[in-house]
Amino acid sequence: MVKPAVLVVNSSSSSSRMLIMSRASRKLIISSCISAFSLTHFHYRPLTYYASSSSSHSHSHSTNPPDLIRWVKKEGGFVHPDIKINSNNYNYYGLGLIASQDIPKGSHLIALPNHIPLRFPNLNLNLNDAAGAGATEDSVFNQLAQRVPEELWAMRLGLKLLKEKATVHSFWWPYICNLPETYDVPIFFPADDIKNLQYAPLLHQVNKRCRFLLEFEKEVSRILENVKPDDHPFGCQSIEASSLGWAMSAVSSRAFRLHGERLPDGTHVSVPMMLPLIDMCNHSFDSNAQIVQEQDINNPNMLVKVVAETRIRQDDPIVLNYGCLSNDFFLLDYGFVIPSNPYDCIELKYDGALLDAASMTAGITSPNFSSPLPWQQQILSQLSLHGEAASLKVTLGGPELVDGRLLAALRVLLASNMETVKKHDLSSLRSFSTQAPAPLGLSNEIAVLRTIIALCVIALGHFPTKLMEDEAVLKGGASGPTRLAAQYRIEKKSVIIGVMQNLSRKVKILMSKESESV
Numbered sequence: 082m083v084k085p086a087v088l089v090v091n092s093s094s095s096s097s098r099m100l101i102m103s104r105a106s107r108k109l110i111i112s113s114c115i116s117a118f119s120l121t122h123f124h125y126r127p128l129t130y131y132a133s134s135s136s137s138h139s140h141s142h143s144t145n146p147p148d149l150i151r152w153v154k155k156e157g158g159f160v161h162p163d164i165k166i167n168s169n170n171y172n173y174y175g176l177g178l179i180a181s182q183d184i185p186k187g188s189h190l191i192a193l194p195n196h197i198p199l200r201f202p203n204l205n206l207n208l209n210d211a212a213g214a215g216a217t218e219d220s221v222f223n224q225l226a227q228r229v230p231e232e233l234w235a236m237r238l239g240l241k242l243l244k245e246k247a248t249v250h251s252f253w254w255p256y257i258c259n260l261p262e263t264y265d266v267p268i269f270f271p272a273d274d275i276k277n278l279q280y281a282p283l284l285h286q287v288n289k290r291c292r293f294l295l296e297f298e299k300e301v302s303r304i305l306e307n308v309k310p311d312d313h314p315f316g317c318q319s320i321e322a323s324s325l326g327w328a329m330s331a332v333s334s335r336a337f338r339l340h341g342e343r344l345p346d347g348t349h350v351s352v353p354m355m356l357p358l359i360d361m362c363n364h365s366f367d368s369n370a371q372i373v374q375e376q377d378i379n380n381p382n383m384l385v386k387v388v389a390e391t392r393i394r395q396d397d398p399i400v401l402n403y404g405c406l407s408n409d410f411f412l413l414d415y416g417f418v419i420p421s422n423p424y425d426c427i428e429l430k431y432d433g434a435l436l437d438a439a440s441m442t443a444g445i446t447s448p449n450f451s452s453p454l455p456w457q458q459q460i461l462s463q464l465s466l467h468g469e470a471a472s473l474k475v476t477l478g479g480p481e482l483v484d485g486r487l488l489a490a491l492r493v494l495l496a497s498n499m500e501t502v503k504k505h506d507l508s509s510l511r512s513f514s515t516q517a518p519a520p521l522g523l524s525n526e527i528a529v530l531r532t533i534i535a536l537c538v539i540a541l542g543h544f545p546t547k548l549m550e551d552e553a554v555l556k557g558g559a560s561g562p563t564r565l566a567a568q569y570r571i572e573k574k575s576v577i578i579g580v581m582q583n584l585s586r587k588v589k590i591l592m593s594k595e596s597e598s599v
């Protein structure tokens with residue numbers, strides 16, 4: 082079973098695409114629709130790409146692409162006779178796969194042989210040869226790929242996609258023609274809409290990607306400057322940040338991670354790949370199909386297939402679960418937001434002064450989060466919330482509701498005596514179970530939950546707009562990135578409100594238990 086590792090978005094057609102660095106409030110028009118590259122080499126196609134537009138939210142595929150199902154079958158793949166590509170919900174999810182008849186559970190829907198997926202080539206080159214006289218097309222390509230940090234692996238596979246897009250007789254041309262021409266991911270949002278995401282961890286990621294693309298554009302141009310036409314991986318076309326962004330978004334929104342070669346410890350490396358036709362399936366947490374990889378990656382037979390997990394009724398879309406991801410990942414990589422996403426959460430920095438403020442707001446006198454006692458510091462260190470190796474990122478929301486480390490820290494710091502705390506191990510202090518609803522006593526637990534509720538109030542106050550204002554943006558008919566940004570922040574605020582409501586209910590129950598016990 083594999084999951085998509087990256088994602089897509091698209092929006093309306095537009096004649097310009099922009100990459101924005103919101104932190105510096107700079108709006109950089111990276112290129113006009115089709116840049117003035119020169120087609121100096123016969124075997125290459127122009128690397129056209131289009132920007133996401135701020136005016137509407139619609140996927141943009143080319144108008145008359147080759148028949149993808151026919152191509153997959155011609156290449157030895159299997160496609161169930163009762164599935165077809167559907168464009169009826171085009172404006173919302175883009176294209177998708179749909180059942181034209183009832184399909185029984187367990188049916189094989191699609192199978193792809195080894196040569197159809199698009200993956201990063203295993204070049205195994207000596208990097209010292211990659212520049213200068215000994216450079217070949219592969220070595221130049223490899224040198225570019227080596228410049229991409231591991232965490233931006235989508236860009237690495239994106240380079241391969243751009244290379245194939247530039248090649249006239251590319252084997253993958255029928256697939257590439259079917260890819261959306263635009264993506265609604267935040268790197269293509271106008272500066273104001275990036276700013277309107279209003280949530281620092283996501284803004285940080287968006288800025289990081291934009292900065293990387295702008296820097297990488299320069300590096301690519303430097304590396305390709307003196308490369309001979311025959312060795313140029315992109316047919317002598319200039320590669321701009323916007324085409325790099327297109328490729329990275331195409332991969333991040335459609336790639337799946339499959340098992341690669343087996344390592345000595347028995348595990349497998351995971352290899353991101355683009356899976357033609359399979360990547361036409363849209364996402365649902367309530368999926369009706371799943372990807373199954375049965376063969377070794379080097380097996381020439383069927384590499385990967387999609388199997389019906391449930392009975393699929395006529396006209397139902399065929400949907401995969403892209404993964405239990407937060408809306409940050411869905412938006413950043415795929416360009417959409419899931420309403421009431423059970424995996425969405427907010428990140429906070431564990432900060433003594435902030436917790437003191439929250440605790441005092443909750444009516445707790447003299448909290449000592451900023452100055453924990455030595456025995457409390459010791460436990461905080463065990464929780465990695467104190468000391469040099471501390472990792473201060475904690476979360477609220479999602480399946481855990483309250484980060485176990487945060488919960489344990491609050492319980493310990495609001496505890497009046499060390500002996501009671503020492504009777505408990507860390508795992509019970511971290512746990513939010515109904516069996517042990519208050520490991521350090523009712524009043525300690527009530528103070529802990531009230532502090533978290535106050536923390537939520539502070540977090541909500543950090544958003545520049547109110548929920549009602551965001552909802553008015555949607556009601557006002559905003560579209561494209563403005564709508565997505567509003568949806569995103571509505572969901573983030575809803576996560577916080579959900580945590581507050583849940584904890585308030587728990588406080589009520591604990592208070593009634595407390596009054597019963599008096």
Ligand SMILES: C[S@@+](CC[C@H](N)C(=O)[O-])C[C@H]1O[C@@H](n2cnc3c(N)ncnc32)[C@H](O)[C@@H]1O
Pocket residue numbers: 088089090091140173174175176177260261334335360361362363364365414415416417418
């Ligand atoms: C793997 S592709 C699926 C095929 C795609 N719809 C197309 O037109 O080519 C993933 C993209 O489909 C769209 N998508 C998939 N599932 C979605 C969902 N549940 N809600 C909104 N958009 C979705 C997003 O644009 C996402 O980036």
